[in-house]
Amino acid sequence: MSSRARPSAAPEPSEGQRAQLLKGLAELGLLSLLRDGPQYGLQILDRLRTEAGLALAEGTIYPLLHRLERTGLVRSEWRLDGEGARPRKYYDLTDRGAAELASQLAEWRRLSRHLNTFLERSES
Amino acid sequence: MTDPSPPLPSRSPLHDWLRRLRWSLAALPERDRDDIVAETRAHLEERVAGGDPPERVLAAFGPPEAYARQFVDQMELAGALGDPRSRTLLAVVARRVHRSLLAVVALVVVTILGAAAFLLVSVAVMKLIDPTHAGLWRSGSGMFLGLVDDPSRGEELLGWSIFPLAALGLLLIWGVGRLVLLAALRTLARER
Secondary structure, eight states: OOOOOOOOOOOOOOHHHHHHHHHHHHHHHHHHHHTTOOEEHHHHHHHHHHTSOOOOOGGGHHHHHHHHHHTTSEEEEEEEOSTTOOEEEEEEEOHHHHHHHHHHHHHHHHHHHHHHHHHHHHHO | OOOOSOOOOTTSHHHHHHHHHHHHTTTSOHHHHHHHHHHHHHHHHHHHHTTOOHHHHHHHHOOHHHHHHHHHHHHHHHHHHTOOOHHHHHHHHHTTTTTOHHHHHHHHHHHHHHHHHHHHHHHHHHHHHOTTTEEEEEETTEEEEEEOSOGGGSEEOOGGGHHHHHHHHHHHHHHHHHHHHHHHHHHHHHHO
16 A cells, blocks of 8 residues: 555635736736737736736726836827727837836746746656 | 716716726826726726626726725835835835735834834933943843943943944934835835
């Protein structure tokens, strides 16, 4: 009979842990999205949900956008997309934002490479 | 920005929610407040126009007061980090004590530093009033900063140099306290 203990299921992360992790990922995802060109809040939120798979709450995107604008990583501009259209506030990446994205991406790739190596070692 | 959209019916749930949002953003400059309300309104209206019931759209945003607090906190933290006055840093950290463990820890550290500063100043003042009994004392039981009843039972180590050393100590305490508050506020600002 083996004496090795069966691994127990990992505990579910708390709401606070999940929210904190999501905030970090949302910032990286948002900066990356804006590399495609200027976009407005609702569009950013929906793309982060559907394309990046980030389960962001409805009210989280604007405080994040305002913080990034305050720190100079993005800039904003109100636009009318056509006659009778609803005005929308578009956000665009600044040069500082592009540099920050490059730095965050490099860190993300370094971390995920190390983590993958570690996880594959435990699988084999 | 001034909201360019046509006015909402005054009894609609969106109107009520946005009115409460504007009221909760009262601490912000008018331009920022208008901008946030206009942007949130555009978002809510676009969701409703897309077929979502207004009640569900509003529920997804949560209470307007909690939503507004995120912007107000951001502005307050950014303002404190740009303010050279230590009392502003202390006030902003103190206002977060009931909802941040980091703020509690920072405030405890600053309180301990404040108590140390108070002790230094008190002993320095007592040294002026009663130089034979006040100072840094060494005796059989160890070191002691303060007043002793019988100076013959110990040795006073600092003499008059207690004044420049106390001034240096106060400067050091002020610097460390400020660094603790700044580090706490920067971390809180990143978490927003």
